[in-house]
Amino acid sequence: MEGFMYPNEVELQWSILIVLYPFLTGLVAGAFILASLERVFRVEEVKPTYRLALLTALAFLIVAPLPLQLHLGHPERSLEMYLTPHRSSAMAMFGFVYLWYLMAVLVVEIWLDYRRDIVCLAESSRGVKGALYRILALGSYNISPAALRIDDRVGWIITLIGIPSAFLLHGYVGFIFGSVKANPWWSTPLMPVVFLFSAMVSGIALVLLMYMVTCAIRRVAIDMRCLDTIAKYLFYTFVIDFALEMLDLIHRIYESDESFRSLDFMVHTRLFYSQILMQIFLGTLAPLALLSLTQMIGFPAAARRRIYAIASVFTLVGIFAMRWNVVIGGQLFSKSFLGYTSYKVHLITREGLLPAVVLMILPFAILYLLIKILPPWQVESPVGAEMHGDD
Amino acid sequence: MNLNRRQILLLLPAAAVAWDFLLAGNPEGSPNYKMSDHWWGMLIDIAKCIGCGSCVRACAMENDVPEGYFRTWVERYHVTDWHIENPEVDSPKGGMDGFPPGKTEGGKNFFVPKMCNQCVDSPCSQVCPVGATFHTPDGVVLVDYDYCLGCRYCIQACPYGCRFFHPQKHTADKCTLCYHRITKGLTTACCEACPTGARQLADLKNPNDPIHAFLKTHAVQVLKPHLATGSKLFYNSLDGSVR
Amino acid sequence: MVEFKDIAHLIRLAGVFLLGVILFLVVRSLAIPKSFGQYGPFRGAALVELSARPMTFAGHEACENCHSDVAALKAKGVHKTINCESCHGPLAKHADDPGNIKPVLPDVAQLCIRCHSENIAKPAGFPQVNAKEHSGGQPCNTCHQPHSPGFDAGAKK
Numbered sequence: 001m002e003g004f005m006y007p008n009e010v011e012l013q014w015s016i017l018i019v020l021y022p023f024l025t026g027l028v029a030g031a032f033i034l035a036s037l038e039r040v041f042r043v044e045e046v047k048p049t050y051r052l053a054l055l056t057a058l059a060f061l062i063v064a065p066l067p068l069q070l071h072l073g074h075p076e077r078s079l080e081m082y083l084t085p086h087r088s089s090a091m092a093m094f095g096f097v098y099l100w101y102l103m104a105v106l107v108v109e110i111w112l113d114y115r116r117d118i119v120c121l122a123e124s125s126r127g128v129k130g131a132l133y134r135i136l137a138l139g140s141y142n143i144s145p146a147a148l149r150i151d152d153r154v155g156w157i158i159t160l161i162g163i164p165s166a167f168l169l170h171g172y173v174g175f176i177f178g179s180v181k182a183n184p185w186w187s188t189p190l191m192p193v194v195f196l197f198s199a200m201v202s203g204i205a206l207v208l209l210m211y212m213v214t215c216a217i218r219r220v221a222i223d224m225r226c227l228d229t230i231a232k233y234l235f236y237t238f239v240i241d242f243a244l245e246m247l248d249l250i251h252r253i254y255e256s257d258e259s260f261r262s263l264d265f266m267v268h269t270r271l272f273y274s275q276i277l278m279q280i281f282l283g284t285l286a287p288l289a290l291l292s293l294t295q296m297i298g299f300p301a302a303a304r305r306r307i308y309a310i311a312s313v314f315t316l317v318g319i320f321a322m323r324w325n326v327v328i329g330g331q332l333f334s335k336s337f338l339g340y341t342s343y344k345v346h347l348i349t350r351e352g353l354l355p356a357v358v359l360m361i362l363p364f365a366i367l368y369l370l371i372k373i374l375p376p377w378q379v380e381s382p383v384g385a386e387m388h389g390d391d
Numbered sequence: 392m393n394l395n396r397r398q399i400l401l402l403l404p405a406a407a408v409a410w411d412f413l414l415a416g417n418p419e420g421s422p423n424y425k426m427s428d429h430w431w432g433m434l435i436d437i438a439k440c441i442g443c444g445s446c447v448r449a450c451a452m453e454n455d456v457p458e459g460y461f462r463t464w465v466e467r468y469h470v471t472d473w474h475i476e477n478p479e480v481d482s483p484k485g486g487m488d489g490f491p492p493g494k495t496e497g498g499k500n501f502f503v504p505k506m507c508n509q510c511v512d513s514p515c516s517q518v519c520p521v522g523a524t525f526h527t528p529d530g531v532v533l534v535d536y537d538y539c540l541g542c543r544y545c546i547q548a549c550p551y552g553c554r555f556f557h558p559q560k561h562t563a564d565k566c567t568l569c570y571h572r573i574t575k576g577l578t579t580a581c582c583e584a585c586p587t588g589a590r591q592l593a594d595l596k597n598p599n600d601p602i603h604a605f606l607k608t609h610a611v612q613v614l615k616p617h618l619a620t621g622s623k624l625f626y627n628s629l630d631g632s633v634r
Numbered sequence: 635m636v637e638f639k640d641i642a643h644l645i646r647l648a649g650v651f652l653l654g655v656i657l658f659l660v661v662r663s664l665a666i667p668k669s670f671g672q673y674g675p676f677r678g679a680a681l682v683e684l685s686a687r688p689m690t691f692a693g694h695e696a697c698e699n700c701h702s703d704v705a706a707l708k709a710k711g712v713h714k715t716i717n718c719e720s721c722h723g724p725l726a727k728h729a730d731d732p733g734n735i736k737p738v739l740p741d742v743a744q745l746c747i748r749c750h751s752e753n754i755a756k757p758a759g760f761p762q763v764n765a766k767e768h769s770g771g772q773p774c775n776t777c778h779q780p781h782s783p784g785f786d787a788g789a790k791k
Contacts, residue, residue: 004480006505006552007461013543013556073541073561080521080540082658083666086675091544092520103654108647115643138650140643147640154644181618182514182550258476335552336634338480426673441756443749445720452724453690467755493754500755525676535680538667571687580691580724586716586749587760 003339010341012331015351017067019327020359022173022195023320024064029170029196030203031057032106032162037233039159045229051376052214053207054110059367061102067359068094070350090176101169105162111136112155114374116143132373170199177326184259185330190248197241202319204234205312210367212309218377224301231308235291238315242284262337270332270340275325283318287311424574429529430596431568432623433579434605435504437630439589442467442502447487449584453569460555461485462566463506463581470632471498478632503626503633504590506581507532507553507566508614511621515545515554524563530595530623531568536560550615568592595623691719692729700732704781711782721745721780746774 001010035053037043069075078095085092111118119141122133171192177183178191208230215222252260267275290311294304328343346352442465450456450463465486469479483490486502493500513532516524523539526532534545539562546554546563557564569579577583578592593602605611605627612629613622626633672678694717698705701718708714719725721740728735743765752762763769769776774783 004466004482007464007482007485008546008555009552011556013546068542071542073543073556074539077521077538077540079665080523080538083662084522084670084675086519086522088517089520089544091518091542094520103651111647138643138646140646142639142643144640146637147643150636150640150644176544180514180518180548182548331547335550336480338478338634438757441749441760442753445748449691449719449724469755489748489751490753490755492752501757502755522670522675522677525674525680527681528673533680533684535677535684537683538677538680567684571685572689572691572693574685575689577689577693577695583691583693583717584720586713586720588715 001339001341003334004336005334005339005341006336009331009334012328012341012343014327014331015071015343016324016328016345016353016356017071017351017359019320019323020067020356021064022170022199022327023202023323024060024067024359024363025170025173026195026199026319026323027203027206028057028061028064028101029166030200030205031060031207032166032203033200034204034207034230034233036159036163036166039156040163043229045225046233048223048226049207049211049230051113051374052210054106054113055370055374055376056207056210056363056367057203058106058110059363059370061098061106062366063359063363065098066362067356070355070359090172090179093172097165097169097172101162101165105158105165109155109158109162110374112151112158115151116148117374119143167196171196177330182335183330184257185263185333186326188248190244191326194241194244194248197237197244198319198322200237201234201241202316204230204237205315205319208234208308209312209316212305214371220377222305224304227305227308231291231294231304231311234312234315235288235295238284238288238291242288245284259337262333266329266333266340270342271325271329274321275329278321279318279325282314283321287314287318290314424576426528428596429573429594430623431530431573432509432593432595432602432625433506433568433582434591434593434602434611434625434627436589436591437501437503437626437628439587440465440502440504441587441589442486442490443586444486444489445584445586446504446581446590447485449580450566451487453572453580454567456564457558460557460564461487462553462564463504465490466503466505467493467500468503468630468632469493469498469500470630475630475632478634480634499630501630503629504581505551505553505614506624507568508551508620508622508624509566509568511623513620514548514550514618518544518548520544527570531570531573532565533567533570534563534565536562536564539563550618550620593623593625689726690724692724692726694718696729697725707779708781711779712784713780713782742773742775742780746778746780 031053034046035050035057038046038050069078072078081092081095085095115137118133118136120143122130122137122141125133174192174195177186177195178188180186208227211227211230212222252263290307293299294307299307331341332343333340345356348354444465446463447461447465451458454462456462463485464482466480466482467486467490471477471479481490486504490502509530509532511526511530513526516526516532519525520542521538521540523535524532524545525535536557541556541561541563543556543563546556549565554563554565556562569577569581572579573592579590582590582592591602594600595602602625606625609627611625611627613625614629614633616622667677667679669678669680670676673681694705697718704718708716722737723740725737728737747765750761750763752764756762765771774780
């Protein structure tokens with residue numbers, strides 16, 4: 001500890017797991033928005049990633065509550081959020097928004113889009129797998145053109161509802177921080193908006209990478225028109241995100257209120273690596289520069305692929321750093337503005353580095369399972385029936 | 392009386408309901424205490440505080456406060472001349488063992504006891520997701536240790552740093568204004584232990600409470616008034632440098 | 635014209651959701667604590683639990699009930715604002731069972747120093763001493779009567 005802190009402030013309350021949670025839900029929201037680009041806004045070019053984006057969103061959404069559960073002092077009491085949600089608390093929204101988004105949006109949309117495949121697989125598979133598909137089909141095997149047309153229509157409506165739902169799923173997290181008047185690092189009306197746009201940036205970057213990786217694994221050519229379009233949207237969203245973060249920064253520096261000196265010192269010392277190096281230079285300026293280069297100069301496809309991949313990796317690191325700087329940074333300085341503490345991440349504790357790493361890897365394991373059960377790509381079914389796929 | 396199984400099965404739910412009513416029954420904890428007759432606050436007189444730390448020790452003993460955490464603590468300020476925005480502050484072990492001699496002579500030095508401000512519009516209870524921290528009808532902000540999830544949002548939301556995470560209970564914890572004492576007509580442990588009368592419990596709803604005369608005749612302040620928390624912790628002679 | 639058979643699967647889906655909602659409402663009605671909402675958005679029984687906590691300090695009135703002579707002496711001197719347990723420590727157990735539970739007298743040298751050691755931050759006019767210079771290490775109650783310490787209160791030892 002350096003300087004003076006209120007005695008109860010020296011220990012941090014929210015750990016790396018609470019950094020992870022907005023990162024994961026951000027990826028969900030971002031991946032979903034990319035999927036909705038095709039479904040609602042008819043951006044045909046990104047169709048090859050539609051199903052992959054949805055499955056990615058689902059895999060990350062399933063893991064999202066886990067860091068919260070590990071963090072709670074009494075996880076066995078979490079049901080209370082559903083029983084007696086306190087209406088003035090943004091956090092109380094979590095249970096319902098999560099459940100709504102998981103069940104009424106994501107699961108239904110995936111089910112509707114995959115229903116034809118599910119029915120085909122239910123009829124052609126044996127044993128446990130067959131039983132699974134029969135359950136998923138809900139015992140209804142009608143895949144006539146009329147039924148599928150209705151599915152498509154309903155799916156469109158669900159996606160339309162899903163867009164504001166995705167905004168709510170991640171926006172409320174920003175509001176959880178942005179509405180804390182006690183903490184000047186967090187308290188700004190820009191917080192939900194910044195969170196949302198950085199979520200979109202991270203989600204789009206993730207789907208871009210997943211698409212490249214899955215194409216490589218399947219030894220299938222990457223659809224460059226698709227990739228270029230995704231990179232274009234990544235660039236546009238990034239520009240908006242950057243503008244918002246710059247607005248916050250400039251406003252703080254200009255107004256220079258009572259907290260400014262303390263926060264400024266913190267950024268230049270405690271948060272130097274995570275904010276200045278990782279978030280700003282590596283995570284924002286570098287990808288923006290790379291992406292704007294590709295927008296202006298016509299690089300050959302192989303070069304573009306490399307640039308997009310590097311930019312996406314930097315972006316994901318940068319967005320994680322942003323979450324770190326908000327959550328951890330907000331707790332490193334004293335509310336008396338007279339002192340600072342430090343955060344030590346332990347390795348093998350309930351809220352340590354190891355659980356965080358496991359929770360980062362887990363969605364990919366779940367995604368692998370989901371891809372096995374609900375293949376996003378055209379699959380040759382044993383009876384030769386045509387399967388609806390992405391490419 | 393011989394009860395057959397059927398009769399027991401019928402009696403049990405009735406008994407359970409009755410037991411619940413019994414448990415939920417007298418919330419006011421003591422026979423002569425009516426919550427609606429009281430509205431609790433506290434007055435701290437900086438001019439009288441000698442930084443002995445008796446209040447911090449008494450609170451820890453009365454409420455089993457875990458070591459290293461503080462439901463109340465004392466800060467020492469040193470303000471050099473006109474530099475009100477840059478005080479030097481220290482609070483060794485929350486002031487529990489008193490203070491070592493000040494090494495910075497000159498300027499202005501004083502002690503500031505701190506505790507939960509028992510805010511009327513408390514940001515802590517606003518953000519609790521499940522209603523585990525709440526206002527009593529008599530104006531005390533409390534934590535329900537059997538209901539708290541331990542999410543720590545309330546600790547983040549408190550501008551005064553008076554909340555902490557209890558390492559054994561795994562819930563949030565903070566000053567309860569010795570609710571178990573004031574509902575029985577006694578004063579808080581910190582006020583009981585204070586040798587100079589720098590800390591005084593105040594019942595703002597009691598017209599005979601000396602706080603009313605005091606507020607009329609002294610310049611009192613609250614901490615961080617710009618946050619409009621409705622703090623009921625009133626300070627007399629609070630310097631502008633106090634954070 | 636929408637035919638039923640083409641939306642049958644959607645009806646089934648809606649059915650699954652409805653089942654979920656009903657299950658949720660049932661669990662809710664069983665699991666919400668009975669006293670919740672009694673006085674506000676919190677568990678009313680918590681007020682009973684929190685006010686039922688046993689006390690550690692007895693409060694000066696409990697002391698004065700039995701020790702009125704000391705109380706009278708104290709009321710005459712400058713220590714009149716100090717409550718008994720401020721120096722003698724928490725004594726609720728003693729007040730409940732005075733015969734069997736005896737309070738332990740604090741170490742006078744440490745006790746008085748806690749308040750009276752000189753410190754720049756103490757209010758002007760508050761009696762402060764440097765212990766070694768003042769008494770050469772002798773315990774304070776060699777010269778001062780703790781319940782009424784001032785020499786002009788007529789209570790010298």
